[in-house]
Amino acid sequence: METYFFYFIAASMLVFSLLAVTSRRILRAAVYLLFSLAGTAAFYFMIDYFFLAAVQLIVYAGGIVVLIIFSILLTSHIADKLERPDMMKNAFSAVLVLGGIALTAFVLGNFADGAPSATNQLNMQIIGEKLMNYKENGYVLPFEVISILLLAAMVSAIVVAKRTKTKNDV
Amino acid sequence: MMFENIPLNHILILTISMFFIGVYGFLTRKNLVTVLISVELMLNAVNINFVAFDKYLHPGTFEGHFFSLFVIAIAAAEAAVAIAIFFNLYRNIRSIDVESVDKMKY
Numbered sequence: 001m002e003t004y005f006f007y008f009i010a011a012s013m014l015v016f017s018l019l020a021v022t023s024r025r026i027l028r029a030a031v032y033l034l035f036s037l038a039g040t041a042a043f044y045f046m047i048d049y050f051f052l053a054a055v056q057l058i059v060y061a062g063g064i065v066v067l068i069i070f071s072i073l074l075t076s077h078i079a080d081k082l083e084r085p086d087m088m089k090n091a092f093s094a095v096l097v098l099g100g101i102a103l104t105a106f107v108l109g110n111f112a113d114g115a116p117s118a119t120n121q122l123n124m125q126i127i128g129e130k131l132m133n134y135k136e137n138g139y140v141l142p143f144e145v146i147s148i149l150l151l152a153a154m155v156s157a158i159v160v161a162k163r164t165k166t167k168n169d170v
Numbered sequence: 171m172m173f174e175n176i177p178l179n180h181i182l183i184l185t186i187s188m189f190f191i192g193v194y195g196f197l198t199r200k201n202l203v204t205v206l207i208s209v210e211l212m213l214n215a216v217n218i219n220f221v222a223f224d225k226y227l228h229p230g231t232f233e234g235h236f237f238s239l240f241v242i243a244i245a246a247a248e249a250a251v252a253i254a255i256f257f258n259l260y261r262n263i264r265s266i267d268v269e270s271v272d273k274m275k276y
Contacts, residue, residue: 002175003175003176006176006180007180010180010181010184013184013188014184014187014188014191017187017188017191017192017211018191020195020207020208020211021191021192021194021195021198021199021204021207021208021211022195026201026203026204029204029207030203030207033207033210033211036188036211036214037210037214040214040217040218043218044221047221047222047225049221049225049235052221052235052238052239055239055242056217056242059242059243059245059246060210060214060242060245063246063249064210064245064246064249067249067250067253068203068206068207068210068249068253070253071203071253071256071257072203074257074260075203075256075257075260075266076201076203076266082199082200082201082204083200085198085199085200089197089198090198092197093193093194093197093198094194096193096197097190097191097193097194097197098190100186100190100193101186101187101190104186105183105186108179108182108183108186109179111179122232122235126232127232127235130232130236131236137231139236142236142240146240146243146244149243149244149247150243150246150247152247153247153248153250153251154250156251156254157250157251157253157254158254160251160254160255160257160258161253161254161257161258163261
């Protein structure tokens with residue numbers, strides 16, 4: 001039963017991803033992206049990584065998609081359809097992409113599978129301890145670097161998007 | 171454990187298909203926001219890959235889990251800066267098409 005659920009989620013994720021990159025209405029593309037990301041969160045729930053699933057829903061589905069939708073509303077006329085990509089570009093991209101998928105799948109077929117492990121349960125306490133741990137298998141250094149990166153991104157986003165006096169202003 | 175019937179290869183096929191769908195969008199789209207959507211799809215596929223490898227091949231260490239957390243944080247920062255740049259571009263040249271942003275060159 002859960003196996004079928006996984007294949008259902010996987011198929012819907014692929015369909016929504018394909019729609020997100022081919023839809024000619026830009027707002028719909030963003031909503032298809034949202035569905036695809038929510039499917040990813042469902043996958044994380046299935047695999048028992050609840051914290052990661054929650055972060056996926058909050059940051060991706062809640063944060064980034066809303067940001068993308070706001071940027072669409074501020075920069076595009078959503079009634080217009082996007083123009084179709086020209087045939088040559090489309091054909092070359094499709095050939096490249098299908099070739100890439102075939103090559104990677106061929107390489108994957110030559111390797112044996114692992115089995116998922118049920119022994120390790122990841123609870124919130126382990127996540128907190130690992131994020132604050134500076135000994136072996138601790139992640140305090142990337143945690144701090146990420147915090148500085150987020151601060152820098154926040155400041156730079158404000159500075160770049162701030163209205164400056166240009167000659168277009170009245 | 172309800173996941174043991176699914177081979178790792180099937181998850182990897184899902185992620186590489188999703189990644190290359192993102193590459194297709196990156197190559198064919200003209201609007202910068204849709205290009206950003208494609209990039210997010212690619213990052214998402216890589217995240218699933220990390221988690222699958224963590225669960226199947228290196229159980230107990232949770233390395234892929236934490237790597238995915240950091241990738242999500244970096245994706246959020248990247249999206250914020252990219253969209254700030256789009257706003258600035260739109261304000262200056264009234265367009266966010268890929269072919270019309272050659273004014274960023276010096």
